[in-house]
Amino acid sequence: MKSDNANAMAPEPMPAVSAADLEMAVIGPSPSNNVPVPASTKDLADPFLVTFNGPLDPENPKNWSKGKKWAVTDVLSATGFNRIMVSTIMAPALGTIANEFHMNSAESVMAMSIYLLATAFGPLLLGPLSEVYGRQPVLHASNVWFLVWNVACGFAPNKELLIAARFLAGFGASSIYALAGGVLSDVWRPEERGNSLAMYLLIPILGSAVGPIVGGFMAGRTTWRWMFWSTSIFQAVMVAVSFISFWETYGPVILERSAARLRRETGDERYYTTIGRRDAKKNVGRVVSRAVSRPLRLLIFHPIIQLLGVISAFQYGLLYIVLSTFSELWTKQYGQSVEISGLHYIACALGEIAASVVGGRLMDYMYHYMQRRLGRAEHTPELRVPLSPPRLVPLRLGGAERHLHWAVVDAGVFLALFGSQIQGMPQQAYLMDAYPEHTTSALAATQFLRSLTAFPFPLFAPAMYNSLGYGWGNSLLAFVALAFGVPAPMILWRYGKRLREKASSSY
Known part of the structure; x- marks a missing residue:
């Protein structure tokens, strides 16, 4: 029991925090204190429990103004653009x-792919840390870390330092893969998920195409080192912008800061x-290791x-086969210059951009x-599944082997990446909806598999194409993609709820 006496014992331990707890209100001091407080901040049950003050509390990131929500979303988007561009440049x-x-x-x-290997391990550490210390400090620290090692890549005097610096830069860059989904889940409601996810993805998707284009012209007209120096200049700007325009979005950390402020101001x-009380008896090492x-x-x-991780991992591996071999296809198979070969990456970007714009609106409409149609007022993640159909447009570059017109090959890549993105967006939204309290950890788990797949795929791709050619090589990948992609939506729709209910606690 709680006492209003200033010298009373602390309240009894509270149960573990739930998703509903995080939607409650910041509660002010009790009537026994001499601090004047508006009536709306009082709670008769426990005046010392700090939560969100009802569904309209402006301190709750989900109730922020649209301008503030888009500000943090755009900062992440621009940061993601640079980090993804560096992966392919x-x-x-x-x-x-x-x-x-x-x-x-x-x-x-390896010098290119080692960056992706780092993005497998980085989110495993950085994502959970953002659930302990907040999104803001993790983003700032990773921004600076990435900047330092990306600059080092530009000054690398030998291959050993280049590969090592690329790995360390990728580790810093990897935080965006976990933080982005977590921040979007923090500030946007489920019914806004499609539009916010689509708008966030637009700019980073451009990075995957702009990287090879910029890299192609720099390789042909100046030193390759400017690839890293130029992106480091952009990153330095983003570091400054993030310090000004990115606010903390993780609800439990916001509440803990409010509680600390009240303790300081009132004495x-x-x-x-609730989370502070749950972790009060644990030492910092145990809390961090658990996270x-x-x-x-x-x-x-x-x-x-496991299911979504394996599906998205194979899709990600296919994407990086395209990104790592596409330039060589045009220079060796079609005899084009390095600069012109980079322009074909526009087809890759356009396919994913079109899918993001169309898929985002369709996702909210279908939700x-x-x-x-089902008469469900409450939200369930399975409502995302109908927009995640089997990948009906598999990756096909076989026309390149017969030297078909370049527009035919680019059209095939456009359709392949359009289909991949249309399928991938609802899967990401499903994870964000199914794990609202631990979105960054859930995304870090799937990113681990994605990056582990993207790392070796470009390594074996040249040998595969040399042995099978572009026709049979890509047909093989297409058949495997269909084998992975067809059952997944059916399993999620029929068994998703049951699997979620049986899952052990993520605490």
Whole structure:
């Protein structure tokens, strides 16, 4: 029991925080304090519990103004653009870098792919830390870390330092893969998920195409080192912008800061939050270790994470086969210059951009349509599934082997990536809806599989195409993609709810 006496004992321990707890209100001091407080901030049950003050509390990130929501979304989007651009910018210059550092083909591809390997491990640490210390400090720290090591790539005197710096830069860049979904889940409601996710993805998607285009022209007209120097200049600007325009979005951290402020201003140590009370008896090491291990526990014990992780991992691997080999296709198969070969990446970007614009609107429309059709007022993640059809447009570049017109090949890539993005967006939204309290950890778990797949796929792709050609090589990938993509939506629709209910606690 709680006492209003200033010297009373602290309240009894509260149960573990739930999603509903995080939607409640910031509660002010009790009537026994001498601090004047508006009536709306009082709570008769426990005046020292700090939560959100009802469904309209402006401190709740979901109630922020649209301008403030878009500000944090745009900061993440622009940051993601640069980090994804750096992952692909080396593709057209791999031959030049290999000649300068006397690298064989495997080592040159490793210099690009090692960045992706780092993005497998980074989210496992950075995502959970954002659930302990907040999104803001993790974003700022990773921004600076990425900047330092990306600059080091530009000054690398040998292949060993280049590969090492690329790995460390990728580790810093990887936070965006976990933070983005977490922040979007923090500030946007489920019915806004499609539009917010689509708008966020537009700019980073451009990075995957702009990187090889910029890299192609730099490789042909100046030193490859400017690839890293120019992106470092952009990153320095984004560091400054993020310090000004990115606010903390994680509800539990906002509440804990409010409780600390109330304790400081009133001198009363009884103010607390549900999560703060839950972790009060644990030392910092235990709290952090529990958080850091959460993505792997989700991956091991949650079938939903396993299913979506494997599907998205294969899709991601196919994407990086395209990004790593597309330039070579045009230079060797069609005899085009390095600069012109980079322009074909526009087809990749346009396919994903078109899918994001169309898919985002369809996702929100289908969400409301399925609610009306099934008569469900409450939100369930399975409402995302109807927009995640089997991948009906598999990856096909076989026309390149027969030297068909370049527009035919670009059209095939456009359709392939359009289909991949249309399928991938609802899957990401499903995870955000199914794990609202641990979105970053859930996304970190799937990103681990995605990056582990994207790392080796570009390594074996040249050997595969040399043995099978572009026709049979891509047909093989298409058949495997269909084998992965067809059952997944059916399993989620029929068994998703049951699998979520059986999953062990992510705490």
